Amino acid sequence: MPALFNTQDQQFPANPSASEKMDIVRRLARERLLAIEALAAAGPPDGDGSLADVLKLIARACGVILIIFASVVLIGWVTPYETLRSIYPKLDTIVPLKAAAFLFSGISILLFTGRQSDEGVEKPGKFIFPFLTLAIGAITLFEYASGYSVIDTLILPEIVSASGGEHPGRISVPAALNFTIAGIGLFLLAFRNLRAALLITIAALIIFFSGLVSFLAFLFDFSGGIQTLWFENSTVNASLAFILLSVALIFARSDNPIARLLTGHTSGSHVAKIFFPAVIIIPVLIGYAIVTAERSGIFNPGVAGVFGVGSTVLLLFFIVWLTSSSLDRLDRLRIRDSGRLRHSERLLRALVEATSDFVWAQSASVGRGYTEWWKELTGQTEEELSGYGWIEALHPEDRERVKTEWEKALAEGNEFQSEYRVKTKTGEYGIFRVGGIPIRDDEGRVVEWVGTFDDVTAARRAEEAVRNSERKFRILAEAFEENIWEVSSPDLENVEAPGWWRNLTGQSDEDVKNFGWLAAVHPEDAEEAARVIDSGFREKRTWMHTFRVRRKDGQYRIYRLKCVPIFDESGNFVQWIGSSRDVTEEKEAEQRIRDLNRQLVSRTRELEELNSELSAFTYSVSHDLRAPLRAMEGFSAAITEDYAGQLDETGRNYLQRIRSASLRMSEMIDALLTLSRLTRKPPEMETIDLTAMAKDIFNLLRASDPKRNVNITIAPGMTDRGDPHLIRLVLQNLFANAWKFTSKRPVAEIEFGMLKTKGERVYFVRDNGAGFDMTYAEKLFTPFQRLHRADEFEGSGIGLATVQRIIRLHGGYVRAEGKPDNGAVFYFTLRVEDPEAK
Numbered sequence: 001m002p003a004l005f006n007t008q009d010q011q012f013p014a015n016p017s018a019s020e021k022m023d024i025v026r027r028l029a030r031e032r033l034l035a036i037e038a039l040a041a042a043g044p045p046d047g048d049g050s051l052a053d054v055l056k057l058i059a060r061a062c063g064v065i066l067i068i069f070a071s072v073v074l075i076g077w078v079t080p081y082e083t084l085r086s087i088y089p090k091l092d093t094i095v096p097l098k099a100a101a102f103l104f105s106g107i108s109i110l111l112f113t114g115r116q117s118d119e120g121v122e123k124p125g126k127f128i129f130p131f132l133t134l135a136i137g138a139i140t141l142f143e144y145a146s147g148y149s150v151i152d153t154l155i156l157p158e159i160v161s162a163s164g165g166e167h168p169g170r171i172s173v174p175a176a177l178n179f180t181i182a183g184i185g186l187f188l189l190a191f192r193n194l195r196a197a198l199l200i201t202i203a204a205l206i207i208f209f210s211g212l213v214s215f216l217a218f219l220f221d222f223s224g225g226i227q228t229l230w231f232e233n234s235t236v237n238a239s240l241a242f243i244l245l246s247v248a249l250i251f252a253r254s255d256n257p258i259a260r261l262l263t264g265h266t267s268g269s270h271v272a273k274i275f276f277p278a279v280i281i282i283p284v285l286i287g288y289a290i291v292t293a294e295r296s297g298i299f300n301p302g303v304a305g306v307f308g309v310g311s312t313v314l315l316l317f318f319i320v321w322l323t324s325s326s327l328d329r330l331d332r333l334r335i336r337d338s339g340r341l342r343h344s345e346r347l348l349r350a351l352v353e354a355t356s357d358f359v360w361a362q363s364a365s366v367g368r369g370y371t372e373w374w375k376e377l378t379g380q381t382e383e384e385l386s387g388y389g390w391i392e393a394l395h396p397e398d399r400e401r402v403k404t405e406w407e408k409a410l411a412e413g414n415e416f417q418s419e420y421r422v423k424t425k426t427g428e429y430g431i432f433r434v435g436g437i438p439i440r441d442d443e444g445r446v447v448e449w450v451g452t453f454d455d456v457t458a459a460r461r462a463e464e465a466v467r468n469s470e471r472k473f474r475i476l477a478e479a480f481e482e483n484i485w486e487v488s489s490p491d492l493e494n495v496e497a498p499g500w501w502r503n504l505t506g507q508s509d510e511d512v513k514n515f516g517w518l519a520a521v522h523p524e525d526a527e528e529a530a531r532v533i534d535s536g537f538r539e540k541r542t543w544m545h546t547f548r549v550r551r552k553d554g555q556y557r558i559y560r561l562k563c564v565p566i567f568d569e570s571g572n573f574v575q576w577i578g579s580s581r582d583v584t585e586e587k588e589a590e591q592r593i594r595d596l597n598r599q600l601v602s603r604t605r606e607l608e609e610l611n612s613e614l615s616a617f618t619y620s621v622s623h624d625l626r627a628p629l630r631a632m633e634g635f636s637a638a639i640t641e642d643y644a645g646q647l648d649e650t651g652r653n654y655l656q657r658i659r660s661a662s663l664r665m666s667e668m669i670d671a672l673l674t675l676s677r678l679t680r681k682p683p684e685m686e687t688i689d690l691t692a693m694a695k696d697i698f699n700l701l702r703a704s705d706p707k708r709n710v711n712i713t714i715a716p717g718m719t720d721r722g723d724p725h726l727i728r729l730v731l732q733n734l735f736a737n738a739w740k741f742t743s744k745r746p747v748a749e750i751e752f753g754m755l756k757t758k759g760e761r762v763y764f765v766r767d768n769g770a771g772f773d774m775t776y777a778e779k780l781f782t783p784f785q786r787l788h789r790a791d792e793f794e795g796s797g798i799g800l801a802t803v804q805r806i807i808r809l810h811g812g813y814v815r816a817e818g819k820p821d822n823g824a825v826f827y828f829t830l831r832v833e834d835p836e837a838k
Contacts, residue, residue: 051263059109059250063108063109064106070102073094073096091237094237096155098238104130108130112126112190113252130186132183138183140179143170152170177210181203182203188200200252201250204250207246211238211241218239360452374390378422380393393423406418416435417434430455432453435452485577485580486498487575487578488575496509497517504549505517505550521550522556526547528545529547533561536563543563544562545561546559546561546583558584560583562579563578564576629669633663636662686724688721688722690719690727691716691718694718697732701739711747712752713750713752718753723810726809727830729803733799737799738824741824751765751767760829763828765826767823768823771824772819777816781800807829812829813829
């Protein structure tokens with residue numbers, strides 16, 4: 001797609017932003033509105049929008065004049081200044097009742113042309129003065145019809161009665177009729193509809209005609225005829241007042257047909273502005289000139305008639321010529337504006353076709369070409385779209401908010417901006433941004449709404465993905481206590497200082513340039529840091545380095561920096577994204593761990609040497625003790641056999657003790673040798689049937705003492721991995737222990753089983769024997785430690801120590817629980833790190 005698309009002399013971006021679209025729509029809609037107004041009008045598009053206010057001002061001025069006129073007359077009646085009763089000495093007197101009617105009419109005009117009620121309903125007080133005006137006229141007509149005198153002398157009765165006449169203070173029939181009509185017209189000013197406006201116009205024209213004819217009779221000085229028959233008691237000052245009253249009625253409302261003609265832009269309005277002044281003023285001037293010339297003898301009646309006809313023809317010709325010229329100019333403007341309208345339509349349609357989004361308009365004349373997209377988008381029908389039906393396509397959570405925003409924009413006439421979700425005809429929701437602007441005419445009235453409708457689903461989802469990514473990144477950075485920073489400089493010489501570096505070291509952007517940042521690096525680390533970081537910057541590759549940095553307070557801290565280059569789609573460098581972290585505590589901990597490891601290795605080597613020496617010593621001692629023990633046992637046996645008869649009971653007892661001690665010593669030596677051999681080589685692992693092994697050992701125990709009553713319980717199916725020889729030693733020692741400590745029970749109970757705890761197999765040997773005190777439980781597995789006396793239960797004190805050594809060799813643990821005289825339980829595990837076992 002080209003960067004611009006052209007429509008005649010207009011250019012638009014191929015992919016305009018939302019604000020650019022609104023500007024384009026605003027300009028095109030304004031041009032279109034001006035073209036439509038120009039086509040609909042008979043005058044230029046920039047017509048006089050303030051003329052309606054001027055006409056209303058004229059109406060109020062007429063009302064003020066009527067109030068002043070009536071007030072002056074009434075002052076003349078209540079003061080010695082009788083001249084004021086007629087305003088001018090040569091004019092006829094105005095009776096008080098007529099002056100009051102004019103006063104009420106003027107006040108009514110001011111009330112109804114003032115500020116309108118916010119509720120659109122006129123206050124009742126405004127109707128008092130139109131009613132008084134109507135009452136004066138209607139009651140006077142009643143007086144003429146009935147012969148009664150009702151209100152003639154209602155105002156200033158003594159003064160009016162003293163003025164003389166058949167009906168002093170009574171107004172004339174034409175004046176009464178005018179006031180009656182005027183009262184009705186003033187009442188109708190409160191009703192805002194065309195029928196009321198038409199009736200007001202008719203009433204005003206009747207009053208205007210009456211006043212004009214009376215004024216012309218005075219102007220032409222007719223002493224008889226129509227003046228005598230119809231306008232008896234009529235005065236020129238009252239005639240002028242009636243003309244002002246009629247003008248005020250016509251101009252009081254802008255929807256009056258005559259006022260609408262004068263303030264409009266139609267062809268009829270244009271003609272009215274020319275004809276109305278001409279048909280009122282020019283005939284009066286021509287008539288006055290002819291009458292004056294006749295009375296002066298300049299013309300005879302025939303010549304006066306010819307002059308009148310010629311003047312009328314000339315006047316009409318001039319009016320027709322002026323009107324034709326104006327209408328011809330309006331037609332040319334209409335043709336020009338029609339082209340503007342078509343051009344605007346092409347521009348607007350080009351905008352719609354050039355963008356993937358939509359342009360909308362609210363008014364029917366504009367909207368017909370641009371609302372099909374909504375039905376295509378949502379699948380709604382024309383019936384479903386009526387009223388606020390379009391809002392049903394919105395997400396339920398957005399409907400009330402959008403409706404409130406739209407109604408507020410309509411009420412206030414402000415620009416509308418919103419974003420909401422719309423359910424498309426596929427059933428999925430899309431996110432759309434809508435913008436609307438009100439288009440106003442020259443008088444500020446909103447005539448239509450236009451705007452754009454953009455699908456921002458992909459953008460919003462991308463933004464949400466970016467926000468989620470940034471949130472995760474921020475959480476990750478905070479979790480690892482990282483400083484995240486950006487650098488836009490491609491080279492290290494002109495690099496700018498990241499914020500964290502400035503806060504840490506106190507260096508500015510100028511300080512870090514030309515490798516000035518090395519001043520904050522420990523001297524021992526500066527050369528290597530400069531080499532690594534400069535190489536990364538020059539080669540535009542990811543780099544990481546750890547070095548010591550001097551803070552503003554002079555203290556050195558160890559920081560790990562990592563920096564990654566960012567490139568655009570074309571492979572051009574964009575910026576560096578880096579992270580830094582204070583790893584001082586980590587490095588110190590690593591150093592401590594290294595020191596401890598060295599110590600551990602040294603201690604382990606020493607322990608291995610000690611264990612080796614201990615094993616050798618144990619073996620040597622055990623081996624060396626066997627010879628004297630064998631001698632002791634052999635000679636004691638010989639003495640028993642050969643000299644037993646020569647020894648008394650005490651001697652034989654001593655000899656038996658020697659033999660028993662030598663046997664126990666032999667057993668202890670065997671146990672020590674066994675214990676020492678356990679550390680010489682690792683266990684040989686294979687699968688062991690613990691159940692079968694336990695049965696075999698218990699069978700041997702039963703055979704050693706078949707008279708004992710022992711209940712033995714062995715869980716079936718127990719298999720595990722271990723060294724068979726060593727595990728047999730474990731079971732022999734544990735079972736022998738249980739057999740020994742249950743020997744004083746009439747019925748012994750011994751159980752061998754398995755528990756599963758958190759996925760771990762735990763074996764146990766339980767008995768009901770002598771038990772032990774848990775306070776001394778740790779001594780159980782210490783070599784040569786016993787919790788019972790030898791005369792109670794025999795033993796070497798090596799068995800459980802051997803069990804613990806074997807279990808530890810297998811990676812497990814062993815522990816014991818018991819209570820004195822209430823049995824004991826030994827638990828052990830075999831944690832063999834072997835793939836088959838796993």
